[in-house]
Amino acid sequence: MVGVDLRRSLSMNSVEFEAIQGIVRFGYGKLTESCFLLATIKDADQARLWLDTAPVANAVIRSEAPQTALQVAFTYEGLRNLGCSTELLSQFSTEFKVGLDDSARARLLGDVGDSSPDQWLWGSKSNHADVLFMLYARPATLETWKGSILTPQWDAAFEVVTELKTSNLDGVEPFGFTDGVSQPEFDWERSRVPRQIEDAYTNRICLGEVLLGYPNEYNHYTDRPLLPLDSASAEVLPIAEEQADMRDFGRNGSYLVLRTLEQDVEEFWRFVREHTDDDEAAETMAAAMVGRRKDGSPLAAPSSHIIPGVDRNDFHNQFDFSSDPDAVKCPFGAHIRRANPRNGDLPSPPVTGITRFLTLLGLGHKTLHSDAKASSRFHRILRRGREYAGSPVLPPSSDQDKGKGLHFMCLNANLARQFEFLQSAWLMSTKFDALTDESDPLIGSRETIEGAAPSNCFSLAGTRFGERKTVEGLPRFVRVRGGAYFFLPSLASLRYLASVGSSRQ
Numbered sequence: 344m345v346g347v348d349l350r351r352s353l354s355m356n357s358v359e360f361e362a363i364q365g366i367v368r369f370g371y372g373k374l375t376e377s378c379f380l381l382a383t384i385k386d387a388d389q390a391r392l393w394l395d396t397a398p399v400a401n402a403v404i405r406s407e408a409p410q411t412a413l414q415v416a417f418t419y420e421g422l423r424n425l426g427c428s429t430e431l432l433s434q435f436s437t438e439f440k441v442g443l444d445d446s447a448r449a450r451l452l453g454d455v456g457d458s459s460p461d462q463w464l465w466g467s468k469s470n471h472a473d474v475l476f477m478l479y480a481r482p483a484t485l486e487t488w489k490g491s492i493l494t495p496q497w498d499a500a501f502e503v504v505t506e507l508k509t510s511n512l513d514g515v516e517p518f519g520f521t522d523g524v525s526q527p528e529f530d531w532e533r534s535r536v537p538r539q540i541e542d543a544y545t546n547r548i549c550l551g552e553v554l555l556g557y558p559n560e561y562n563h564y565t566d567r568p569l570l571p572l573d574s575a576s577a578e579v580l581p582i583a584e585e586q587a588d589m590r591d592f593g594r595n596g597s598y599l600v601l602r603t604l605e606q607d608v609e610e611f612w613r614f615v616r617e618h619t620d621d622d623e624a625a626e627t628m629a630a631a632m633v634g635r636r637k638d639g640s641p642l643a644a645p646s647s648h649i650i651p652g653v654d655r656n657d658f659h660n661q662f663d664f665s666s667d668p669d670a671v672k673c674p675f676g677a678h679i680r681r682a683n684p685r686n687g688d689l690p691s692p693p694v695t696g697i698t699r700f701l702t703l704l705g706l707g708h709k710t711l712h713s714d715a716k717a718s719s720r721f722h723r724i725l726r727r728g729r730e731y732a733g734s735p736v737l738p739p740s741s742d743q744d745k746g747k748g749l750h751f752m753c754l755n756a757n758l759a760r761q762f763e764f765l766q767s768a769w770l771m772s773t774k775f776d777a778l779t780d781e782s783d784p785l786i787g788s789r790e791t792i793e794g795a796a797p798s799n800c801f802s803l804a805g806t807r808f809g810e811r812k813t814v815e816g817l818p819r820f821v822r823v824r825g826g827a828y829f830f831l832p833s834l835a836s837l838r839y840l841a842s843v844g845s846s847r848q
Contacts, residue, residue, distance in 0.1 A: 356533045358550065358557075359581070360402040362833045363595045366414045366477065366727055367553060367754060368402035368531075370523070374412060374479035377729055378489065379507040379601070379750060381465055381472035381827075384424045389500035390474075391425065395841035398492075401834055411488045414477040415837065416599045416829035418442070421473030425840060431592060434568035435830065438758035439598060443826045444468060452763065453771040453788035458823035464603065464736050465505040465825035472504055475601065475829050482511075505736050505825075507603065507750055509729035516730055517606045517747035518629070518785070518820075521639030524659040525683065527723040528652035529553055537562055537720070543687040544663045544719060547652030552761070553725050553754050556584065556594025560720050565756045567593025579838040595833030597754040600724075600762050602826035603735050604786070605748040611785075611820045618814050628814075631803055632784040634677030635659075642673040670804050675776045678785045681769045684776070688718040716776050722764050724753040735824055748824070758828065773798045781813075786821040 360368070371377070384390050400412040417425070419440045423432055432440075441448060444460035444467050454460060460467045480488040516522040528547045535549055537560050551559035555567040569589040570576045576590035583591040612625070615632075619625045630636045634643075643662045653660045663685040667673055673680055728751045735746055755761035769775055770783040781800040782788060789799045799817045832840065 358531055358533065359595060359833075359835075360404075362581075362835045363402040363554065364414050364831055364834065365400040365402045365412055366831070367597060367725070369412075370727060371412055371479040373408050373481070374410075375482055375511040376485035377477070377479045377509045378485065379509070379729075380476040380478065380503050381505040381507065382474045382476065382501040382503050383471075384421060384473045384500065385502050386500050387424060387426045389496065391841045393496050393500045394837055397837070399834060399837060410481050410484065412477075412479040413492060414479075414831070416475045416477070416831040418471070418473055418475075418827055418829055420471060422830065422840075424473050426843075427840070431568050431570065434566070436566070436598070436758055438763060439828050439830060443600070443602075443828050444471075448763075452766045453782070453786075453790065454823050454826075455788055455790050456819075458788065458819075460826075463823065463825040465507075466827045467825075470504060472827060474501060475599070475827075507736060507825075508731055508733065509750060510732040512730045512732065516749060517608050517732070518611055518633075519608075520633050520635060520637050521659075522730070523726070524639045525679070526725060527552070529725075533557070540688045541718070541720065542689050543648075543650075543665070544685045545651040545687075546660065548720055548723055552723055552756055553597055554594075555596050555756050556581075556591050559756060567591070567596075569593070575843045576839065578842065579835050581835060592832075592836050592839065594835075596836055597756060597831045598758050598762075599829040599831045600751070600753045600755070600758070600826070601829065602751045603748065603824040604751050605735060605746050605822045605824050607818075607820050607822070608747055610818060614818065614820075628803065631674050631677060632801060634673050634679030641679070642677070643667050644672060672804075674802055674804050676778050676781050676784060676802055678770075678783055681775055681783050682765065683723070684716050684719050684769070686716065686719050688720075716769070717764070722761055722769075724755045724761050724765060727752040727754060748821070754831065778802065781817075784817060787817070787819070789817060789819045 397415065398413055399415055400409060419432070419435060419442065449455065449460055463470070465472065476492070478485065478489055478492065514521060514523060529550050529552070530547060531550065533550060535547060537549060549558055549560050551557035551565060555565055557564070559565055564585050569583050569586060570580065570592055572588065572590055580590035580592055581594050583589040583594070615628045616625045619628050626637070630642060635641050639659050641659065641662050643664055644666050645658070646662050646666065649655070650661065650663060655661060664673065664680060728749050730749050732747050735748060735750070753762055770786060771788055773780055773782055780798055781802065782798045784801045787798060789797065791797055799815060801814045801817055802811060803814060804811045
């Protein structure tokens with residue numbers, strides 16, 4: 344990082360790619376080998392020295408794809424242990440400060456029973472981490488790359504508490520479905536000015552939905568750590584766009600969620616085969632639960648209109664659900680419908696003229712499912728997870744040698760409005776889209792609430808099954824094995840952290 348000048352004045356349409364960690368812009372798909380090191384800080388002074396020269400990859404596009412990449416993120420405790428000031432720490436979001444292992448938050452997110460934090464392999468109060476090191480490499484080069492990072496200087500600063508291994512499953516998640524085919528398109532050119540009301544679904548969203556320091560879909564700046572001008576902040580931090588008298592520690596940074604999700608593949612396919620007559624019907628039922636077929640093609644019909652942010656040739660994403668309002672093709676509770684309802688701000692398909700006017704007044708045509716879910720554009724996340732096959736952590740635990748799952752990772756600027764809303768109000772909710780007694784068919788918690796019906800049902804629809812029917816008795820197919828909230832700082836903020844010791848703050 345030494346020698347990179349990040350102090351240039353900002354233009355209102357500029358994006359400092361040299362200051363953004365590369366994982367925000369790239370999925371590092373060609374770097375098929377990866378591991379995530381969770382570490383504690385042994386010596387804050389040594390940690391700052393290491394950060395000062397750490398080869399953290401940025402988001403600049405180069406003529407040749409990189410051979411390796413390193414990314415770094417911190418928990419709230421990690422920033423505190425590094426020596427950050429009380430003034431700086433106080434400005435981070437409440438969700439980040441409280442943490443993912445908080446008991447109230449665990450209930451909100453469905454992390455209950457054998458998925459509760461006290462059962463986790465990592466991330467609970469007894470096995471917390473300060474820093475996350477994400478290492479990516481070309482095939483057969485990860486160990487060499489890791490050795491070049493874990494130098495004696497690194498060892499003097501940090502101590503690995505857990506290593507999360509990953510596996511290259513060629514873009515197919517453990518249940519057997521094509522993964523990673525749907526992502527929002529971010530407005531890197533900063534040309535998008537969101538309207539107060541957007542009738543239809545758009546896949547192109549403001550940069551401020553993933554990066555702090557830029558306007559979001561409300562056309563406002565998300566709260567973030569700002570610092571008064573002094574010799575330390577003036578040296579490396581940019582000026583806040585909307586507060587010229589403050590330096591922006593948060594700009595070009597993001598909140599990162601990491602969760603280890605163990606998938607019971609055998610139980611999933613046993614269940615769908617037990618409730619169907621043959622293999623073809625089992626595949627159809629599994630696809631209904633996902634909302635896509637195994638090859639990633641959606642059950643919903645292609646859209647007849649242009650969807651901003653989606654290439655017309657992208658058959659995986661050239662659709663919304665406006666042509667399937669009664670969920671004949673894709674069930675209301677299907678995983679992809681919950682994770683991204685692909686709707687606009689209005690509770691009906693795109694309308695014009697007097698129909699739109701009546702809809703704005705609340706007088707348009709209504710169904711049971713009208714206005715039963717929030718607009719997609721305010722709750723999008725950027726996914727960057729990796730699958731694993733075998734033990735999710737190293738060294739392997741005795742009962743996990745044959746496990747399969749996903750190290751779910753996402754980036755967002757607002758944990759409460761994006762990841763937590765999506766997880767609690769859409770995926771775990773038994774009332775999503777006017778449904779009753781069912782949560783997400785893949786990752787739902789099936790939590791039993793006293794006085795309420797079990798949330799272990801799934802409503803099917805479509806010609807293959809004839810009349811709509813409900814399947815009961817779904818077990819929990821996905822178990823949470825660990826998790827934490829991190830802050831992914833910009834390279835400018837990393838330099839600030841490296842240059843300012845606790846005695847000077």
